[in-house]
Amino acid sequence: MNANLPVAATITGVRSLTADTTLFTLTCNDRAAAGKVASFLPGQFLELSLPGIGEIPVSYCGLPSAEGTIELCIRHLGHVTSPLHRATPGDAVGVRGPFGHGFPLDSYENQDLLLIAGGLGMAPLRSLLLALLEQRRRWGELTLLYGAREMGALLFLEELQQLALRSDITIQLAVDRRTHCLEGPPGCRVALLPALLEQLTIRVERTCAALCGPPVVYPYLVSGLKRIGLSDERIHLSLERHMKCGLGRCGHCAVGTLLCCCDGPVFSHARLRGIEGALA
Ligand SMILES: Cc1cc2nc3c(=O)[nH]c(=O)nc-3n(C[C@H](O)[C@H](O)[C@H](O)COP(=O)(O)OP(=O)(O)OC[C@H]3O[C@@H](n4cnc5c(N)ncnc54)[C@H](O)[C@@H]3O)c2cc1C
Numbered sequence: 179m180n181a182n183l184p185v186a187a188t189i190t191g192v193r194s195l196t197a198d199t200t201l202f203t204l205t206c207n208d209r210a211a212a213g214k215v216a217s218f219l220p221g222q223f224l225e226l227s228l229p230g231i232g233e234i235p236v237s238y239c240g241l242p243s244a245e246g247t248i249e250l251c252i253r254h255l256g257h258v259t260s261p262l263h264r265a266t267p268g269d270a271v272g273v274r275g276p277f278g279h280g281f282p283l284d285s286y287e288n289q290d291l292l293l294i295a296g297g298l299g300m301a302p303l304r305s306l307l308l309a310l311l312e313q314r315r316r317w318g319e320l321t322l323l324y325g326a327r328e329m330g331a332l333l334f335l336e337e338l339q340q341l342a343l344r345s346d347i348t349i350q351l352a353v354d355r356r357t358h359c360l361e362g363p364p365g366c367r368v369a370l371l372p373a374l375l376e377q378l379t380i381r382v383e384r385t386c387a388a389l390c391g392p393p394v395v396y397p398y399l400v401s402g403l404k405r406i407g408l409s410d411e412r413i414h415l416s417l418e419r420h421m422k423c424g425l426g427r428c429g430h431c432a433v434g435t436l437l438c439c440c441d442g443p444v445f446s447h448a449r450l451r452g453i454e455g456a457l458a
């Protein structure tokens with residue numbers, strides 16, 4: 179398969195998650211190509227194209243699938259993502275990928291895992307969460323901290339509330355502000371995401387943290403984790419940069435001397451240390 183060329187896929191499912199965010203299920207039309215595009219590590223991304231409109235990078239949001247089914251969670255905000263608001267099952271799209279490096283699952287073996295998602299960062303972290311739950315015995319304690327700006331912006335809320343009933347995962351939710359019309363789910367705090375770290379007890383020598391959220395929150399999360407005692411090597415975060423080619427050719431996604439599309443988008447904080455503006 180040529181990574182420069184999109185393969186044809188069909189939208190087979192559309193589920194509205196919030197007012198501006200939709201979960202799409204796509205199925206690759208060609209089974210041979212499907213095996214490649216739908217096999218990925220959580221944290222990797224694909225390039226999604228709308229015929230005649232354009233192409234954008236989007237994180238995988240579900241589990242890898244041999245049948246070529248792909249879940250993508252998309253916020254409608256611009257040239258390519260807004261027309262997708264009107265997409266319906268049967269619509270044609272193009273996909274190419276997977277691209278980049280995802281979360282290092284092999285190094286998570288027997289470790290306690292702390293997932294921290296902010297806003298749309300829940301999309302790639304849902305993929306990671308589902309993969310971790312699928313092989314639950316491989317890891318130690320599993321904790322998810324997830325923050326959104328308000329109750330109506332929490333993605334996958336019902337799914338997370340169901341998971342919170344399990345005894346082998348701890349889930350804490352937070353919203354930046356209270357909205358008078360929506361009652362919060364039990365256990366959801368009105369707090370900024372980094373504040374959830376303050377009450378956290380973790381075994382620093384065996385915990386790895388996986389972060390995905392808006393860039394503005396990273397410095398606070400990273401310094402909070404380091405204050406608790408987590409080393410730079412144990413903190414992995416997904417950087418989002420404006421991308422064009424996704425192939426390391428155009429330089430649009432440069433972070434210092436690193437290219438987000440092929441060196442990342444998931445980096446250890448140790449690798450980003452000293453690169454000016456890496457977390458901005
Ligand atoms: C590795 C990676 C994974 C991503 N995963 C997802 C995902 O799972 N779901 C999702 O909805 N989006 C994701 N994005 C962001 C998505 O690619 C952008 O929202 C999309 O490119 C916007 O395209 P557009 O043509 O609709 O908007 P445009 O018309 O190009 O822009 C609309 C507005 O969005 C801003 N914008 C455009 N691209 C980005 C970007 N990359 N980051 C921040 N702001 C941007 C522009 O500055 C502008 O203000 C990801 C981006 C990257 C790099």
Ligand code: FES
Pocket residue numbers: 420421422423424425426427428429430431432437438439440
């Ligand atoms: S998107 Fe072109 S080099 Fe990364």
